[in-house]
Amino acid sequence: MSNYSKTGLKRFIGTMLILSLLMGMMISLMPLEASAEVKTFTVGFDAEFPPYGYRAENGEYVGFDLDLAQEVCKRNGWTLNKKPINWDSKDMELESGAIDCIWNGFTIDGREDKYTWSTPYIDNSQVVIVKKESAINKLNDLKGKNVVVQADSSALAAFKGEDATDENKALAGSFASLQQVQDYNTAFLNLESGMADAVCMDIGVANYQIQSRGDAFRMLDEKVSSEKYGIGFKLGNKELRNKVQETLLAMKADGTFDTIAEKWGLETSVCLDPDDKYIDKDETPVLPGQSGNGIDWGAMLAQLGEGMGRSILIFVLTLLFSMPLGLLVAFVRMSRFKPLQWIARIYISIMRGTPLMLQLLVVCFGPYYLFHITLTENYRFIALIIGFSVNYAAYFAEIYRAGIQAVPVGQREAASILGYSGGQTFRKIIFPQMVKNVLPPVTNEIITLVKDTSLAYVLTYLELFSMAKQLSAAATSLVPLFVAGLFYYIFNFIVAFVMELIEKKFNYYK
Amino acid sequence: MAELEKSKNEASSERLLEINNLSKSFDGRKVLEDISLTVEKGEVISIIGPSGSGKTTLLRCATFLETMDDGELSYCGKKVVTSRNGKAVYPSKAEMKEAKSKFSLVFQNFNLFPHFNVLKNVSDAAVSVMKRNKEEVLEESRQILKKVGLEEKLKAYPCELSGGQQQRVAIARALVMNPEILYFDEPTSALDPEITAGILRIMKELAEEKMTMVIVTHEIDFARAVSDRVIFMDGGYIIEQGAPKDVIDNPSNERTKTFLRKLSSL
Numbered sequence: 172m173s174n175y176s177k178t179g180l181k182r183f184i185g186t187m188l189i190l191s192l193l194m195g196m197m198i199s200l201m202p203l204e205a206s207a208e209v210k211t212f213t214v215g216f217d218a219e220f221p222p223y224g225y226r227a228e229n230g231e232y233v234g235f236d237l238d239l240a241q242e243v244c245k246r247n248g249w250t251l252n253k254k255p256i257n258w259d260s261k262d263m264e265l266e267s268g269a270i271d272c273i274w275n276g277f278t279i280d281g282r283e284d285k286y287t288w289s290t291p292y293i294d295n296s297q298v299v300i301v302k303k304e305s306a307i308n309k310l311n312d313l314k315g316k317n318v319v320v321q322a323d324s325s326a327l328a329a330f331k332g333e334d335a336t337d338e339n340k341a342l343a344g345s346f347a348s349l350q351q352v353q354d355y356n357t358a359f360l361n362l363e364s365g366m367a368d369a370v371c372m373d374i375g376v377a378n379y380q381i382q383s384r385g386d387a388f389r390m391l392d393e394k395v396s397s398e399k400y401g402i403g404f405k406l407g408n409k410e411l412r413n414k415v416q417e418t419l420l421a422m423k424a425d426g427t428f429d430t431i432a433e434k435w436g437l438e439t440s441v442c443l444d445p446d447d448k449y450i451d452k453d454e455t456p457v458l459p460g461q462s463g464n465g466i467d468w469g470a471m472l473a474q475l476g477e478g479m480g481r482s483i484l485i486f487v488l489t490l491l492f493s494m495p496l497g498l499l500v501a502f503v504r505m506s507r508f509k510p511l512q513w514i515a516r517i518y519i520s521i522m523r524g525t526p527l528m529l530q531l532l533v534v535c536f537g538p539y540y541l542f543h544i545t546l547t548e549n550y551r552f553i554a555l556i557i558g559f560s561v562n563y564a565a566y567f568a569e570i571y572r573a574g575i576q577a578v579p580v581g582q583r584e585a586a587s588i589l590g591y592s593g594g595q596t597f598r599k600i601i602f603p604q605m606v607k608n609v610l611p612p613v614t615n616e617i618i619t620l621v622k623d624t625s626l627a628y629v630l631t632y633l634e635l636f637s638m639a640k641q642l643s644a645a646a647t648s649l650v651p652l653f654v655a656g657l658f659y660y661i662f663n664f665i666v667a668f669v670m671e672l673i674e675k676k677f678n679y680y681k
Numbered sequence: 682m683a684e685l686e687k688s689k690n691e692a693s694s695e696r697l698l699e700i701n702n703l704s705k706s707f708d709g710r711k712v713l714e715d716i717s718l719t720v721e722k723g724e725v726i727s728i729i730g731p732s733g734s735g736k737t738t739l740l741r742c743a744t745f746l747e748t749m750d751d752g753e754l755s756y757c758g759k760k761v762v763t764s765r766n767g768k769a770v771y772p773s774k775a776e777m778k779e780a781k782s783k784f785s786l787v788f789q790n791f792n793l794f795p796h797f798n799v800l801k802n803v804s805d806a807a808v809s810v811m812k813r814n815k816e817e818v819l820e821e822s823r824q825i826l827k828k829v830g831l832e833e834k835l836k837a838y839p840c841e842l843s844g845g846q847q848q849r850v851a852i853a854r855a856l857v858m859n860p861e862i863l864y865f866d867e868p869t870s871a872l873d874p875e876i877t878a879g880i881l882r883i884m885k886e887l888a889e890e891k892m893t894m895v896i897v898t899h900e901i902d903f904a905r906a907v908s909d910r911v912i913f914m915d916g917g918y919i920i921e922q923g924a925p926k927d928v929i930d931n932p933s934n935e936r937t938k939t940f941l942r943k944l945s946s947l
C-alpha cells in the first residue's frame with residue numbers, strides 16, 4: 172500500500188494554504204518541538220472522521236481518539252490541544268512541529284517507515300457498505316458499479332495504492348468508477364442518492380455510520396483488507412511516542428481504555444496488547460508506575476516564575492534591539508532620498524497595520540512554508556525576538572521622528588552657526604532633546620510591550636501567559652491566571668516607576 | 682596714483698566679507714535682488730528697513746543658514762560661494778567649516794541649548810568644534826561671562842534665566858568662538874525695553890573694542906550712535922547706504938524717508 176504522497180502537489184497545496192493555515196494556528200496553541208517535556212500535547216486529526224475524531228453538534232471536537240488523547244494528557248499533566256488538520260497537509264503539519272502526532276484512526280500499514288509508530292491499538296478492516304436493498308452481496312458483485320472512497324484514505328490505498336493486492340487492483344479495475352470524496356458525509360450522500368452503489372471504508376467507521384444512520388445500509392461480510400491503527404509521531408520522536416504508549420498501556424491495564432472504546436462502540440476492534448513490540452525496535456514498552464497529579468502551589472509559583480523569567484527575557488531583548496533599530500528606521504524615514512523614505516513608510520505601515528500575532532507567525536513559519544527552509548527549535552525563540560523587535564521598531568521609529576521634529580529648528584541653526592558637524596549636531600544637540608521629548612510615548616510603548624509579551628504564546632514559547640493558561644487548564648482553576656495577572660501588574664508597576672525616575676532625571680531643564 | 686592703488690589693496694586685505702550680486706527667492710518670489718555688500722575689519726554696520734524687506738534673509742544667506750540662488754561670497758578675501766551659469770555654487774564641507782569659523786550670529790530668540798548649563802552653552806563649541814584645550818576654553822568662557830555680567834550663573838540652565846540674561850549668554854557663546862564678524866539679527870526685539878538697554882550697552886562696548894559687527898535692528902538711536910555705516914533695505918534691495926548722519930538724519934531716498942518718518946511717528 173502506498174502513502175499516496177505526492178510531494179509536489181502537497182507543497183503546492185501547502186503554499187496555497189499558508190494564510191488559512193496561519194489563521195488556523197493563530198487560534199490554536201502551537202506546541203514546542205515534540206519532546207517528553209512538552210506541556211501542550213497537540214493532536215492532529217481529521218475533524219470529519221467519526222467516531223475517531225469529529226466536530227460534535229455543539230461545536231466541540233470529540234471522538235474515540237480524542238478521548239484517549241485527553242486521558243493520556245490528564246495522566247501526564249499536559250494540556251491537550253486538538254488540532255483539526257487538512258488531511259492533505261498532515262505531513263507538513265507534523266514536520267513543522269505544528270502538531271505532535273497524528274492520532275486519528277491512522278492506518279499503520281503501508282506507512283511503517285514514514286512515522287514513528289505506537290503499537291497498533293485498533294484493528295480495522297476495509298469493508299464495503301451498500302444500501303440495504305442493494306443486490307450487491309459479495310465483492311465480485313461490485314463489477315461495473317460506482318464505488319466511493321474518501322480521498323487519501325486506507326480504502327483508496329487498499330484498491331489503488333502501491334501495496335494493494337492484485338485481487339483488489341483487479342477488483343478496482345472492474346468498477347465502473349472509483350470516486351474520491353472529501354468526507355464520509357459526501358460518500359453517504361452519494362450512496363443514498365444512488366449516484367454511487369457502494370462505499371468502501373474502515374470497519375469502525377462503517378459500524379458507526381450504519382448505527383447512526385439507521386438500518387438503511389448494510390455491510391458486506393467479505394472484507395477488502397484487514398489493517399491496524401496506530402498513533403503516528405514525527406520520525407525519530409521516540410521519547411514522546413514511548414511516553415504516550417506507556418500511558419496507553421496503563422490505561423489498558425486499569426480498564427480505562429476499554430471503557431472509552433465501549434463508549435464509542437469500538438470495543439470489538441481494540442487490539443492494544445502489552446506484548447506487542449514497536450515496529451522500529453524490538454523493544455517492549457514498559458508499564459509505568461502510577462503517578463498522582465495533585466496541584467502543588469509551590470510548583471505552580473515556580474513554574475509561573477519561570478514563565479515570568481521568559482517574559483522578561485522577551486521584554487529585555489525586544490527593547491535592546493527595537494530601540495536602536497527604531498532610530499535607524501526613523502533616519503531612513505526622514506531620508507531626503509525618496510525611495511528610501513518610501514521603503515521606511517511601507518515598512519512602518521505594514522508593521523502598524525497588521526496584527527503583531529500574525530507577524531510573529533509569518534516570521535516563524537514563513538521561512539518553512541515559503542522557502543522550505545527546515546527550521547530548528549532554536550529558531551522559534553529567534554523568530555519571536557525578530558518579530559517583536561521589528562514590530563516595535565516601527566512604533567519607536569515614529570515616536571523618535573516626532574521627537575526629533577519637535578526640537579526647534581533654531582537648535583540646528585545655532586549648531587550650524589557654531590560649526591558643529593551633522594553628526595555632532597545630532598549627538599550633542601538633537602538626540603538628548605529628542606530623548607526628553609519621547610519619554611512619555613516611549614513609556615506607553617514599553618508598558619504595552621510588557622503585556623504584548625503574552626503574544627509569544629502563538630509560537631508556543633512558554634512565557635508567563637502560556638504557562639498560566641496551561642497550569643490553569645491542568646488544575647481546572649483560574650488561580651494561575653490571576654496570579655499571572657498579578658505578576659504582569661507588578662512588572663508594569665516597576666516599569667512605570669523606573670520610567671518615572673528617568674523622566675524626573677530629565678526634568679533639570681525646560 | 683600709486684598710493685591710491687596701495688591703500689586700496691590694503692583695504693581689500695582688511696575686507697572681511699564681500700557679497701556680490703546676491704539673489705534669493707522663496708517659492709518663485711524674489712526676496713533678495715542683486716545685493717552687493719562689503720564689510721571691512723572693525724566696521725560696525727546697521728541694517729534697517731521695513732518688515733519683510735529681506736534683512737533676516739540677507740544675514741541667513743551670509744551665515745549659510747539659507748542657500749543663495751545666485752551670487753558670490755568671500756570671507757577674508759577667500760572665495761566661498763561662486764556663481765556659475767547664474768547659479769550659486771557652494772564648496773566642500775571642509776571649506777564651509779573654515780568659512781563658518783570667520784563669523785558668528787546672535788539670534789533674535791537666542792537659541793541657547795536648553796540641556797546645557799550656561800558654561801557649557803558658551804564653551805562646548807570651542808572645545809568640540811575648534812578642538813581647543815578644555816581648561817583654557819572654560820577659563821576664557823568664565824571671563825567672557827563675567828564681562829557680560831553672568832559670573833553668578835555659570836551652572837544655571839537657560840530656562841532659569843531671564844530673556845536678557847539668555848541673550849547675554851548667546852553673545853558670550855558667539856564671542857568665545859573668536860569670530861571676525863559678529864552678526865546680530867534684532868538682538869533686542871524679543872526683550873522688554875528696560876532689558877534692551879543692557880544688551881545694547883554690551884554691543885556698544887564691543888564696538889568700542891573694534892569688533893566687526895553687522896546688526897539688523899529697529900533701534901534707530903542705537904544705530905546712529907554705534908554704526909560706521911547704515912544700510913537701508915526695502916523690497917529685497919539695498920536702497921541706500923552711508924554714514925548714519927546721511928542715511929538716518931538726511932536720507933536722499935523717498936522710501937528711506939517714509940520708513941524713518943513712520944518709525945519716529947510711533
Ligand SMILES: Nc1ncnc2c1ncn2[C@@H]1O[C@H](COP(=O)(O)OP(=O)(O)OP(=O)(O)O)[C@@H](O)[C@H]1O
Pocket residue numbers: 707708712730731732733734735736737738739
Ligand atoms: N523660509 C521662507 N519661506 C518662504 N518665504 C520666506 C521664508 N523666509 C522669509 N520669507 C519671506 O521673505 C521675505 C523677507 O523676509 P525676512 O525675514 O528676510 O524679512 P525681514 O526684513 O527680516 O523682516 P522683519 O523686520 O519682519 O524681521 C518676507 O516676505 C518673508 O515672508
Ligand SMILES: [Mg+2]
Pocket residue numbers: 736737738
Ligand atoms: Mg527679520
